Every structure is written in C-alpha cells, then in structure tokens.
Amino acid sequence: MSLDLRTATRGLVAIQAALARRVSHQQAIMLPHGRWQRLCRLQTHYQIAGQRGWSAAASHLQIQWQQQLGWFETDLQVLQRRLPTAVVPSLRTLYDELRGLEQEFEQVTLDLAATTLTVTSDAIVLEDLDFGPFALRWNWERLPTDDALTVVALEPLRPDGRDDLTHPHVLDDRLCVGDGWLGLEAALATGRLSDYFVILRQVLRTYNFDSAYQALTHWFAVTCHDCGMQVTADDRRSCARCGTELCDSCAAYCPDCNEPHCHRCQRTCDDCESAWCRACWPRTTGIAAEPCPRCVVAANSATDLEDERDDETQTNLAPAIPTVEVHADCLGEMALAAGSGTDRDQRFRDFAPS
Amino acid sequence: MRLLFINNDGGGFADEIDVTDGLTVRQLFEQRLPQGQPGDYLIRVNRQPTTGDTVLQPGDRVTITPLKIEGAFQG
Known part of the structure; x- marks a missing residue:
C-alpha cells in the first residue's frame, strides 16, 4: 500500500477509537422525544383551530402535522436500523x-x-x-x-x-x-x-x-437585475454604466453610444420614447418632460428649415417688391407686385408669426 | 456456503447469506436484484472489481453499489 505502515497503523487506531465512540454514542438510546412533543402540540392546536372554525389555520397545521409525522417515522426507522448493526470494526x-x-x-x-x-x-x-x-x-x-x-x-x-x-x-x-x-x-x-x-x-x-x-442549465446563468429572470450566458447583457447583469429584454440600448443600460441608468424621452443613457443625455434642467437630444436636434432642424424657407421666401419676394416711398399717411400699407392671390396668401402666411 | 452480501442501494445493510456452491457473481446479482441491470451497479468482491463469471468462494464479501445515487439540497 502507498501509505506507510506506521502512519496507516496509527491512523487506523485513531479511526477505530472514533468509531467506538460513535457506537457508544449511538447505543445511548435517544428516542425522538422532541419530535413527539411537537406532534402532540400540533395536534392540540389543530383541534382548537377546528373547534373555533379557523379553517385556514387548521389546514396549515394539518400540513405541518403530516410533515412532522413523516420525520418522526424516519427518526424511528433510523433508530431501528442503527442499533443492531453498529459494531466496532477490528x-x-x-x-x-x-x-x-x-x-x-x-x-x-x-x-x-x-x-x-x-x-x-x-x-x-x-x-x-x-x-x-x-x-x-x-x-x-x-x-x-x-x-x-x-x-x-x-x-x-x-x-x-x-x-x-x-x-x-x-x-x-x-x-x-x-x-x-x-x-x-x-x-x-x-x-x-x-x-x-x-x-x-x-x-x-x-x-x-x-x-x-x-x-x-442555469449554472452559468445570472439573474436579471431589472426583472429577476434567469439569463443564460449567451443571452445576458451588462449595463455599460453600472455593470449589473440584464436580460436582453431589459437592456435598453442608448441611441447615441449604442451601449446597453439598466433601467436605473437610463432616461426615456416622453416624446419619442427612446431610452438614453445618462451619460449621453445628462439631466441639465429640472424639467421632467425635457426633450431628448434627438428630439432637440429634430426641433432645431425644423426651425432651421423654417428659417431657410423664410429666407428663400424673402429672397424670392424681394425683386417683386417695388421700392415704394413710405409716407407717414400710408404706414402699414404696402404695394405688392401683381400675382395670383394664392401666392400672395401663402407668402403672408409664411411671414405670419408662429 | 456463506457470503457477506452488502447492498448499498437504499438501506445499505450487510447480510450474511447462504448460497449454493459454484454460484457466479452474475447469478447472485440476478437472485438478489431481479429487476436490476448489472450495468447500473458497481459490483465488488472482497473490495476488488470483478466479472460476472467469477465463481464466489465461501466467506467472500460481495458489495453492490448503484452508479446513480441522487443527492439533494438542504433547503
């Protein structure tokens, strides 16, 4: 044998002594008194609950009683099987x-x-x-x-x-x-x-x-920080800001940096409903319904377009507007070049303050 | 002849049993675990691996241990 004989002998003597203590420990018969007392107590409570019509409590106690009864049965089986076979090996x-x-x-x-x-x-x-x-x-x-x-x-x-x-x-x-x-x-x-x-x-x-x-199946799975679902390794995402693990459904991809973010690290725009990370859309104002950068850009583009259109309109209109001498008695009136009424109405609408 | 037969399936208790002379390991298995498949168990004679054709000798210790023993968790 690979263990040296001296070590093995000393070890086996110690093991034998320990097994002998175990046998004597088991032979001091320990009946499951505690379990029996719990069973008696539960039975009394069950009877009281039944007499007072507490059906939910009675049902709960019955389940507990059956569970304890099962354990009591196991205790007795273990006791029965342990005692006759316990011997100190040579x-x-x-x-x-x-x-x-x-x-x-x-x-x-x-x-x-x-x-x-x-x-x-x-x-x-x-x-x-x-x-x-x-x-x-x-x-x-x-x-x-x-x-x-x-x-x-x-x-x-x-x-x-x-x-x-x-x-x-x-x-x-x-x-x-x-x-x-x-x-x-x-x-x-x-x-x-x-x-x-x-x-x-x-x-x-x-x-x-x-x-x-x-x-x-979930050995390498993690719990989604936001919804609590178990996520396998292939499907999990990490919040780019705080690093928490997320399922694919809960990971919101910021439209600017395109990184996934958890619910806590994102802001959702009320207008376009896109979810932004707080780095790409920091809170700059106290306005709850502040538009996201994309909506701001879109609004600015629309304004610029309007401005450009205004400029174009003015440019187009300029040659058609004759130079008129404005007299104090005709302020507010302007002579316009001849054209269709529709064109004129449109031009006035374009000039109209929004 | 008498053997020590230990079935670690379930209770795992050791029994001294009387068997006929010339009994092989396979025959003993079929007698003791008629519903079982030998391939589902570790069978040892005197703590050594064995074959189905091994003829048992008086005083042999035969141990049968299932390959699959289900663990659990402590809730």
Missing part, C-alpha cells in the same frame, strides 16, 4: 478497508495531525460540465456530528456570482447526500470505509435536477 477490517480505498481512488491520504482521512475523486463530469476532482475529507474526530465530512472542489467550476457552490449538490463544501444517507450511515456503522467513500463518489457523479442547489 483493525484488520479497517486495514482492508484502507486497501480497498486505494483500489478505488487514486489518492488516499491520512493526516494524523488534522485527524483526517482524505480521498480524491476523479474529475466529476455532469452533462458535459467538468467540475474537476473533489477531495472528500473525513475528520474522524468529528464523527458524532454532521460536519465530519467536507467535500472540497480542487478545480472548482462555480456558477457566476456564487462562491459557495461547487457542484449541484455541494454548498459551502458540504455535500447533501440525499438518497445516499442511509447507505452512508450503514457503512459507517460497520466501519466499511471503502463503501462510505464509494457512495459519496457516486452521489457526486449523479445529478438530481429536482433537488439541486442550482440547475445545470
């Missing part, structure tokens, strides 16, 4: 288990100072996503508690924005073993370390999309 058995582990896993490490037995899995690939190898670190001194095992990704493939997730069933280096729980309990109860780690590895190799911390 050192020979533990030695064989360690050898079995070396057959199954490329790397097996015993750290006496840290009181850990660590095995390294091969790369875990789920639906074409490579999560890399995992170190399954089992601290035998923490055995009676739930935190004896940590599952550490060695080449983590984390979803964007989630430093706590390294696998659909691993959160904060804790593997939620789901269906593997009973098998793991049974393996530890008889010191079957190789089965224990093999079951853990198989849990890692299995993707349960119904009960994942994050679905694989």
Whole structure:
C-alpha cells in the first residue's frame, strides 16, 4: 500500500477509537422525544383551530402535522436500523478497508495531525460540465456530528456570482447526500470505509435536477437585475454604466453610444420614447418632460428649415417688391407686385408669426 | 456456503447469506436484484472489481453499489 505502515497503523487506531465512540454514542438510546412533543402540540392546536372554525389555520397545521409525522417515522426507522448493526470494526477490517480505498481512488491520504482521512475523486463530469476532482475529507474526530465530512472542489467550476457552490449538490463544501444517507450511515456503522467513500463518489457523479442547489442549465446563468429572470450566458447583457447583469429584454440600448443600460441608468424621452443613457443625455434642467437630444436636434432642424424657407421666401419676394416711398399717411400699407392671390396668401402666411 | 452480501442501494445493510456452491457473481446479482441491470451497479468482491463469471468462494464479501445515487439540497 502507498501509505506507510506506521502512519496507516496509527491512523487506523485513531479511526477505530472514533468509531467506538460513535457506537457508544449511538447505543445511548435517544428516542425522538422532541419530535413527539411537537406532534402532540400540533395536534392540540389543530383541534382548537377546528373547534373555533379557523379553517385556514387548521389546514396549515394539518400540513405541518403530516410533515412532522413523516420525520418522526424516519427518526424511528433510523433508530431501528442503527442499533443492531453498529459494531466496532477490528483493525484488520479497517486495514482492508484502507486497501480497498486505494483500489478505488487514486489518492488516499491520512493526516494524523488534522485527524483526517482524505480521498480524491476523479474529475466529476455532469452533462458535459467538468467540475474537476473533489477531495472528500473525513475528520474522524468529528464523527458524532454532521460536519465530519467536507467535500472540497480542487478545480472548482462555480456558477457566476456564487462562491459557495461547487457542484449541484455541494454548498459551502458540504455535500447533501440525499438518497445516499442511509447507505452512508450503514457503512459507517460497520466501519466499511471503502463503501462510505464509494457512495459519496457516486452521489457526486449523479445529478438530481429536482433537488439541486442550482440547475445545470442555469449554472452559468445570472439573474436579471431589472426583472429577476434567469439569463443564460449567451443571452445576458451588462449595463455599460453600472455593470449589473440584464436580460436582453431589459437592456435598453442608448441611441447615441449604442451601449446597453439598466433601467436605473437610463432616461426615456416622453416624446419619442427612446431610452438614453445618462451619460449621453445628462439631466441639465429640472424639467421632467425635457426633450431628448434627438428630439432637440429634430426641433432645431425644423426651425432651421423654417428659417431657410423664410429666407428663400424673402429672397424670392424681394425683386417683386417695388421700392415704394413710405409716407407717414400710408404706414402699414404696402404695394405688392401683381400675382395670383394664392401666392400672395401663402407668402403672408409664411411671414405670419408662429 | 456463506457470503457477506452488502447492498448499498437504499438501506445499505450487510447480510450474511447462504448460497449454493459454484454460484457466479452474475447469478447472485440476478437472485438478489431481479429487476436490476448489472450495468447500473458497481459490483465488488472482497473490495476488488470483478466479472460476472467469477465463481464466489465461501466467506467472500460481495458489495453492490448503484452508479446513480441522487443527492439533494438542504433547503
């Protein structure tokens, strides 16, 4: 075996002692009193709610009662299954288990100072996503508690924005073993370390999309800052001003810089309804219905056009207007060149103040 | 002859069982998991990989572990 015999022996003695403590801990029978008391309390509340006609409360309590009853049933099953099988394995058995582990896993490490037995899995690939190898670190001194095992990704493939997730069933280096729980309990109860780690590895190799911390389809998805929808990597946009992630529907493209912006970093023109970023359209006045730069340009162009037309009209009219001598007694009157009445009316309309 | 049979599917409990002499791994699997497919399980004899034709010996330890064990999340 690759572990040196001295280290292995010392480690196995320590593991055996820890498993013996676990057995004695379990043999101190702990009946699920707390669960039973909760059930009794819920039943009393349910009866009171029924007597007083509080149907909504009764319905809610019934659901809670059924849930607690299910847990109570599980507690009893676990109790029943744990006790008869819990035995302290011999050192020979533990030695064989360690050898079995070396057959199954490329790397097996015993750290006496840290009181850990660590095995390294091969790369875990789920639906074409490579999560890399995992170190399954089992601290035998923490055995009676739930935190004896940590599952550490060695080449983590984390979803964007989630430093706590390294696998659909691993959160904060804790593997939620789901269906593997009973098998793991049974393996530890008889010191079957190789089965224990093999079951853990198989849990890692299995993707349960119904009960994942994050679905694989959304592993690289982000939440749209504006609408809250999950957006895949291909469809997401980033606000050019504040950097928040957006879906394509919520990203408003500024007509000037053509960059996407979130709702907070944009202004919408009341006239043309175009969404501008606040850099291209800074708020310069306190007027709520201030026109956007495009509308301003359009308005100015219209004014310029009118001015040009006015100038043209004046130019056209100039030769036709005879030089008249204005006398004080004919102020306000002007002699115009002969022409059609329609032309004259149009010219007057053009001169008319808007 | 007697074997130690460990089925890690579900409860994962170890049972000592009596089987006929000359029983192969495949035959034991068919007896114990008639609905199962051998390809869906890791089968080990005395913690070593094995083949379906391996003839079991008295005192052998046979372990069957499903390839797929569904994890969950703690809500």
